[in-house]
Amino acid sequence: MTTTRRDFLTAAVTAAGAAMSPDVSHAQDHDHDHQAVPSDLTLRVKALESLLVEKGLVDRPALDALIDTYEHKIGPRNGARVVARAWVDPAYKQRLLTDANAAIAELGYGGQQGEHMQVVENSPKVHNLVVCTLCSCYPWPVLGLPPVWYKSAPYRSRAVIDPRGVLREFGLELAEDVEVRVWDSTAELRYLVVPERPAGSEGLSEEELATLVTRDAMVGVAKVMSPPKGVSA
Amino acid sequence: MNGVHDMGGMHGMGPIHHEQNEPVFHMNWEGRVFALRRAMGAWGKWNIDASRYEIELVPPAEYLRMSYYERQFTAFLEILVKSGLVSRAEIDSGKPSDGTSKQSPAFTVDKVTPLVAKGVLTSRDVAVAPHFKTGQRVRARNMHPVGHTRLPRYARGKVGMIERDYGVFVFPDTNAHFLGEKPQHLYSVRFAARELWGEQASPRDSVYVNMWDDYLEPA
Numbered sequence: 001m002t003t004t005r006r007d008f009l010t011a012a013v014t015a016a017g018a019a020m021s022p023d024v025s026h027a028q029d030h031d032h033d034h035q036a037v038p039s040d041l042t043l044r045v046k047a048l049e050s051l052l053v054e055k056g057l058v059d060r061p062a063l064d065a066l067i068d069t070y071e072h073k074i075g076p077r078n079g080a081r082v083v084a085r086a087w088v089d090p091a092y093k094q095r096l097l098t099d100a101n102a103a104i105a106e107l108g109y110g111g112q113q114g115e116h117m118q119v120v121e122n123s124p125k126v127h128n129l130v131v132c133t134l135c136s137c138y139p140w141p142v143l144g145l146p147p148v149w150y151k152s153a154p155y156r157s158r159a160v161i162d163p164r165g166v167l168r169e170f171g172l173e174l175a176e177d178v179e180v181r182v183w184d185s186t187a188e189l190r191y192l193v194v195p196e197r198p199a200g201s202e203g204l205s206e207e208e209l210a211t212l213v214t215r216d217a218m219v220g221v222a223k224v225m226s227p228p229k230g231v232s233a
Numbered sequence: 234m235n236g237v238h239d240m241g242g243m244h245g246m247g248p249i250h251h252e253q254n255e256p257v258f259h260m261n262w263e264g265r266v267f268a269l270r271r272a273m274g275a276w277g278k279w280n281i282d283a284s285r286y287e288i289e290l291v292p293p294a295e296y297l298r299m300s301y302y303e304r305q306f307t308a309f310l311e312i313l314v315k316s317g318l319v320s321r322a323e324i325d326s327g328k329p330s331d332g333t334s335k336q337s338p339a340f341t342v343d344k345v346t347p348l349v350a351k352g353v354l355t356s357r358d359v360a361v362a363p364h365f366k367t368g369q370r371v372r373a374r375n376m377h378p379v380g381h382t383r384l385p386r387y388a389r390g391k392v393g394m395i396e397r398d399y400g401v402f403v404f405p406d407t408n409a410h411f412l413g414e415k416p417q418h419l420y421s422v423r424f425a426a427r428e429l430w431g432e433q434a435s436p437r438d439s440v441y442v443n444m445w446d447d448y449l450e451p452a
Contacts, residue, residue: 046265048324051323057319070267074349111348111352115352118421135238153243161242176437
């Protein structure tokens with residue numbers, strides 16, 4: 001049944017003169033979980049898009065604009081600016097922790113898949129880790145689209161039962177006396193972690209601080225590293 | 234449903250592959266699937282809970298074999314057919330069926346920025362009394378619906394504490410099946426790691442799970 005449908009689609013696409021995407025060869029570069037018969041998927045998705053365009057159901061420029069938005073405009077730099085502001089402005093941090101949506105909107109961020117935000121703060125005694133065990137919920141306006149590992153079975157299955165083991169796998173060994181709080185995104189709440197401000201960052205400006213903040217630190221699988229020596233205010 | 238998607242606490246899934254400098258989309262078709270799903274969602278024929286349920290319906294062996302976007306694509310084809318926007322015959326042939334008229338896209342380029350900037354609220358501004366209050370001990374119900382639910386198996390029957398009341402939200406278990414929004418209070422419920430996983434867990438650690446009134450009973 002499936003084979004028959006794929007053959008039909010392949011025939012349909014070939015007949016339509018669709019060019020093979022260059023990403024077919026690129027697929028061999030990856031050793032993990034998104035290479036299942038890539039040429040087949042390329043063709044099937046292309047065939048569906050053509051069908052939907054022909055039926056007048058989708059507009060290609062809208063698709064292109066949406067992809068461009070999440071490839072180039074919205075990503076973890078947004079979240080990094082939120083974190084840097086929280087580090088330098090205690091009143092802002094307080095607003096962020098009590099009314100995350102409003103505080104994040106102060107910096108111009110918000111919207112799809114971040115409609116209901118909650119911000120949690122790491123400290124020397126508390127470490128927060130965010131997961132979505134049921135699917136792939138992630139705070140798009142501040143972090144962009146999630147990386148493959150966040151959506152993968154290994155992370156989703158283990159983050160709740162063995163968070164310390166997961167963190168160790170990311171190279172982060174927590175002391176026994178640190179409390180780990182795991183946030184499972186089972187509803188439409190989306191979480192952002194404010195990591196600890198690293199030692200040696202005292203003289204840095206807000207902009208310089210933002211460059212230190214990584215996506216992984218804002219999901220809670222890493223700490224923010226101290227700035228390399230020689231970076232001055 | 235007790236599907237393989239509900240994987241919190243499972244063993245044997247292997248190591249986490251952390252890719253450095255990961256692109257947003259690894260292949261062009263992934264971005265197209267992402268955008269097509271958003272664009273077709275604008276027709277208003279389904280909601281976020283229905284689209285999640287459709288992914289849960291991907292058979293378990295396939296679900297685990299497939300990449301994230303392949304899974305999304307597979308479920309997308311199904312929901313397109315169920316919605317009536319596209320027929321199975323059209324997907325199989327790649328051509329509009331005879332007699333179908335050409336429509337005007339619901340999601341046009343001018344709608345990209347508003348969608349991205351505003352999103353879709355799932356909170357509801359209606360007066361519904363909360364069943365529980367902050368600080369109260371609660372038990373997650375031991376329930377196993379065959380339909381969509383956001384109550385993970387690892388929390389069922391476990392006792393936790395209401396940490397926060399977020400207000401009134403759409404209830405996924407009914408909304409996914411187009412049985413109404415059934416708006417009710419949504420909470421953050423804190424479960425001690427040892428309540429969930431026993432003595433192997435650290436006595437200090439906890440898991441916070443979002444739960445609606447219908448998932449909870451007094452403990």
